[in-house]
Amino acid sequence: MAQSARGEPIITVEQLTMAFGSFVVQKDLNFTVKRGDIFVIMGGSGCGKSTLLRHLIGLQTPAAGKVYYGRESLWDAKPADRLSILRRTGVLYQSGALFTSMTLAENVSLPLQTYTTLPPGQIREIVSTKLALVGLAGYEDFFPSAISGGMMKRAGLARAMALDPEILYFDEPSAGLDPITSKRLDDLILQLRDDLGATIVMVTHELPSIFAIADNSVFLDNVKRTATAVGDPKEMVRTTNDEMVREFLTREGTLNEVALPAAATSSAASASSPSSSAGAS
Amino acid sequence: MLSLLRRLALPNSCSEVTSALVDDNSPAPEIAAGVQYAHPDAATLLLALGGAWTVRGKLPAVSDAIREIDAAPAVRRVTFDTRALGAWDTALLTFLLGVIRHAKGKQLTIDRDGLPQGMSGLIDLATAVPPVEGAAEKRSRRSLVTIFGEAAIDFAAGTGRLMAFIGEAAMSFGRLLTGRPARFRHSDLWLFIEQAGVDALPIVSLLSLLQGLTMAFLGAAQLQMFGAQIYVANLIGMSMAAEVGAVMTAIIMAGRTGAAYAAQIGTMQVNQEIDALRTMGLEPMDFLVLPRMLALILMMPLLYLYANLLGMFGGGVIAVLVLGITPEQFVNQLFAAVPLSVFVTGLCKSAVFGLLVALSGCMQGVNCGRSAAAVGDATTSAVVMAIVAIIVGDGIFGVLAPPFPVGQ
Ligand SMILES: Nc1ncnc2c1ncn2[C@@H]1O[C@H](COP(=O)(O)OP(=O)(O)O)[C@@H](O)[C@H]1O
Numbered sequence: 190m191a192q193s194a195r196g197e198p199i200i201t202v203e204q205l206t207m208a209f210g211s212f213v214v215q216k217d218l219n220f221t222v223k224r225g226d227i228f229v230i231m232g233g234s235g236c237g238k239s240t241l242l243r244h245l246i247g248l249q250t251p252a253a254g255k256v257y258y259g260r261e262s263l264w265d266a267k268p269a270d271r272l273s274i275l276r277r278t279g280v281l282y283q284s285g286a287l288f289t290s291m292t293l294a295e296n297v298s299l300p301l302q303t304y305t306t307l308p309p310g311q312i313r314e315i316v317s318t319k320l321a322l323v324g325l326a327g328y329e330d331f332f333p334s335a336i337s338g339g340m341m342k343r344a345g346l347a348r349a350m351a352l353d354p355e356i357l358y359f360d361e362p363s364a365g366l367d368p369i370t371s372k373r374l375d376d377l378i379l380q381l382r383d384d385l386g387a388t389i390v391m392v393t394h395e396l397p398s399i400f401a402i403a404d405n406s407v408f409l410d411n412v413k414r415t416a417t418a419v420g421d422p423k424e425m426v427r428t429t430n431d432e433m434v435r436e437f438l439t440r441e442g443t444l445n446e447v448a449l450p451a452a453a454t455s456s457a458a459s460a461s462s463p464s465s466s467a468g469a470s
Numbered sequence: 471m472l473s474l475l476r477r478l479a480l481p482n483s484c485s486e487v488t489s490a491l492v493d494d495n496s497p498a499p500e501i502a503a504g505v506q507y508a509h510p511d512a513a514t515l516l517l518a519l520g521g522a523w524t525v526r527g528k529l530p531a532v533s534d535a536i537r538e539i540d541a542a543p544a545v546r547r548v549t550f551d552t553r554a555l556g557a558w559d560t561a562l563l564t565f566l567l568g569v570i571r572h573a574k575g576k577q578l579t580i581d582r583d584g585l586p587q588g589m590s591g592l593i594d595l596a597t598a599v600p601p602v603e604g605a606a607e608k609r610s611r612r613s614l615v616t617i618f619g620e621a622a623i624d625f626a627a628g629t630g631r632l633m634a635f636i637g638e639a640a641m642s643f644g645r646l647l648t649g650r651p652a653r654f655r656h657s658d659l660w661l662f663i664e665q666a667g668v669d670a671l672p673i674v675s676l677l678s679l680l681q682g683l684t685m686a687f688l689g690a691a692q693l694q695m696f697g698a699q700i701y702v703a704n705l706i707g708m709s710m711a712a713e714v715g716a717v718m719t720a721i722i723m724a725g726r727t728g729a730a731y732a733a734q735i736g737t738m739q740v741n742q743e744i745d746a747l748r749t750m751g752l753e754p755m756d757f758l759v760l761p762r763m764l765a766l767i768l769m770m771p772l773l774y775l776y777a778n779l780l781g782m783f784g785g786g787v788i789a790v791l792v793l794g795i796t797p798e799q800f801v802n803q804l805f806a807a808v809p810l811s812v813f814v815t816g817l818c819k820s821a822v823f824g825l826l827v828a829l830s831g832c833m834q835g836v837n838c839g840r841s842a843a844a845v846g847d848a849t850t851s852a853v854v855m856a857i858v859a860i861i862v863g864d865g866i867f868g869v870l871a872p873p874f875p876v877g878q
């Protein structure tokens with residue numbers, strides 16, 4: 190891994206507009222991710238967080254604006270150059286996206302087989318290490334259909350880390366995990382950053398992990414359809430003037446003030462996100 | 471919704487709702503839901519709600535209430551009386567939301583004091599997030615011109631996708647041939663070869679044997695009229711080698727393997743596995759499509775030969791048992807009747823059919839949408855597209871490389 194100076198811009202997003210046909214999801218996004226940062230993309234459900242991630246990892250073309258990796262523009266680069274930019278990244282998808290026809294070991298070893306010349310025995314050892322890192326030691330020969338949702342996520346993480354990428358993207362890594370596992374995941378993410386020097390970009394709703402590990406963040410507003418706050422969430426919560434951002438970061442709903450008893454607010458807030466029922470199981 | 475209500479668990483107001491929802495065995499409410507409209511003064515409309523307002527009972531229509539509001543233009547205020555109200559759930563909420571939306575649109579004041587406790591909270595919850603704009607525009611009614619126009623645009627887009635797919639597949643093939651590493655797992659290739667080869671043998675055996683038997687049997691009756699029984703060998707030999715062997719195996723493989731390819735790749739699309747491949751720098755075209763294409767291109771000619779063998783065997787059985795021809799005579803006649811060139815054309819043809827089946831299956835899979843229904847559509851389209859391609863391709867082969875001299 191290239192151990193360049195921490196703190197230099199590694200991803201820059203300029204005036205990015207994302208749309209499905211004529212439906213604009215978010216417009217005029219501007220932010221910078223610095224090397225070694227843990228950067229969080231926040232926002233209500235359906236505001237376009239996953240869509241933003243897809244723009245960053247080369248899966249969806251921007252309607253307008255640029256995404257720069259270092260000084261190279263991702264979407265103006267030749268396909269071959271784009272691939273080599275993206276080869277420096279690893280992605281953990283919201284659903285894990287494991288290859289269901291392969292065992293966990295085969296899933297994790299695929300990138301290694303593709304991009305390294307290591308002999309099979311060594312690949313197998315590295316794969317076991319990666320699985321052990323995410324708490325899945327001994328599950329090498331399981332198929333994705335035979336493990337739980339949380340385990341699939343962790344296996345997906347092991348696959349994303351297979352090549353020790355410079356930049357790791359996570360889409361809601363701790364959704365659906367129990368509090369202890371999700372705390373462990375936070376620790377793991379911190380370790381990946383501190384010990385391996387990775388830059389982490391993640392979509393998450395988990396306030397504890399946002400405050401515990403994030404260095405920088407962007408908040409996507411799903412009514413205004415643009416970023417309403419950028420910065421360290423610990424600062425943001427104190428300094429923001431935006432009602433929605435403050436509510437998100439302090440877990441206060443408007444519902445609280447108007448009608449509902451305090452105890453009901455948090456469950457009502459989580460009930461408004463369609464994915465929470467899956468998360469609770 | 472049920473869990474939402476249960477979780478809200480408002481102190482006293484909702485207890486009857488919850489019990490009505492949770493206890494399935496509770497006796498059906500006696501009094502049906504009803505509304506009475508009254509005007510305490512000229513500027514006020516009072517809705518007196520009574521009976522059991524649950525989703526399991528009969529419910530008054532929102533349109534009646536809206537008509538009532540519109541009928542009295544002097545009304546500036548809407549109030550509610552729920553003293554006669556029994557059990558209620560989201561059915562009542564739905565009714566009230568309808569009334570409130572309409573009243574708000576007419577700038578009327580809504581007095582929620584008469585509503586049961588907790589209802590106000592639910593109304594706020596339901597109206598807290600305004601409906602998203604721009605996302606629902608597609609649902610509007612379309613004129614005939616629009617429908618035709620959109621169909622034409624869709625068709626053009628579909629053709630574009632087809633061309634792009636063929637182009638990409640060709641490039642992937644090129645990478646393989648020029649020795650640049652086209653990346654796929656060799657174990658996958660072997661698996662697909664097994665699936666498209668050995669695993670297909672039983673069905674191909676059965677159908678080609680039956681086909682041979684039937685053709686020979688039907689042909690025998692005709693040939694006997696001229697005393698030309700021996701020509702049953704020509705009939706079976708030429709029709710299997712030139713036409714039936716290739717087309718029939720191709721159609722079997724379209725239904726068997728082409729459909730499977732579409733479903734496999736389509737499901738991977740639904741599960742974001744294709745995205746995962748792309749971000750891993752593995753071209754889905756190389757990783758998924760190429761080994762499937764290779765497997766079918768390699769296996770289809772072998773299946774063609776095998777189908778010929780069994781079809782001719784079936785014909786031979788009829789010739790020997792029904793027409794009294796000796797096996798030796800039959801085989802000799804067969805060799806004399808079918809020139810080698812017909813087999814060569816047949817082999818080429820089935821390799822092309824293999825390509826067509828694989829391309830249709832993979833293309834429908836790669837372009838599959840992200841739902842279970844989309845996978846079903848992809849599978850259907852893959853089979854239809856493959857069969858059309860096979861028949862058209864067969865026609866082109868027939869013109870370019872006819873098995874018999876044409877004309878004179
Ligand atoms: N393939 C698609 N076609 C059209 N609209 C989409 C598609 N995928 C997502 N959307 C819309 O884009 C918005 C953002 O979705 P997404 O990025 O998945 O939200 P989230 O922030 O919860 O990850 C949603 O309103 C969704 O309806």
Ligand SMILES: [Mg+2]
Nearest residue numbers: 238239283360
């Ligand atoms: Mg998402």
